[in-house]
Amino acid sequence: MTTISEKAAILHHSARTQQPTAQFSTTEQYDLESAYKVQHKLVGHRVNEGHKIVGVKMGFTSHAKMKQMGVKDMIIGQLTTDMQLDANTPLITSKCCHPRAEPEIAFRLSKDIGRVLKAQEILEHIDGVASAIEVIDSRYENFKFSLEDVVADNCSSCAFVVGPWCEVPLGLNGLDMIMCFNNTVEARGSSNAILDNPFEAMAAATRLANQHGIGLKKGMIVLAGASTAASFIKETTEVSLEVDGLGKAAFTAL
Ligand code: OOG
Ligand code: MG
Secondary structure (H helix, E strand, C coil): CCCHHHHHHHHHHHHHHCCCECCCCCCCCCCHHHHHHHHHHHHHHHHHCCCCEEEEEEECCCHHHHHHHCCCCCEEEEEEHHHECECCECECHHHCCCCEEEEEEEEEECCCECCCCCHHHCHHHEEEEEEEEEEECCCEHHHCCCHHHHHHCHHHEEEEEECCCECCCCCCCCCEEEEEECCEEEEEEEHHHCCCCHHHHHHHHHHHHHHCCCCECCCCEEECCCCCCCEECCCCCEEEEEECCCEEEEEEEC
């Protein structure tokens, strides 16, 4: 049996050495509440290194993702400054274990949120929407985990890029999401795959954040969860995503 602090230290070491670790759940039982405690400690390791929390990410908000990973509940993880990619900050794949990319939609919070919101209340709490690509990189061997394991591992969070912020449209339904690897279509999804409506994923984020003691502050980014299964990056160098009406997000993998 490992303690919460030990689990967090093992997972942080895995992330920083690119050495995947064995799942905890195959040798011991722990519940979701303890798993979120591990996640808080794990994110604390990054904060102690000088990085800041800049947002949250939802996981398993689409059937495609639940099916790919064999889990059935939504999860929430935390995003830090060292995960942010941009035109001048490529993904260094040698610093990852087995990175995968997935097409997402990002929201920007226009105010602090301290309660659980309904989807209809989201519009008055956000001031930007954008195309986004998330890079997930499980710290567990073979990218295999239980729900508790993945929550403890900060929901496989590794890196993300957000495209130019757009004005918030009244609806986000039926948007085509096309992810390309080296300019060739790698995955194609629809925004409807994200809980039938990405605003529902944002509402679910307020519920899970509230439940697990995660702060949602003005200016923070919320990733709504992938609309398709994730793809291994491997030899890919250019990863891009175009979402109907929201423009393009892209990064370089070296
Ligand atoms: C967990 C993270 C899931 C999403 O968008 O559904 C996630 C994983 O698949 O490793 O980020
Ligand atoms: Mg994701």
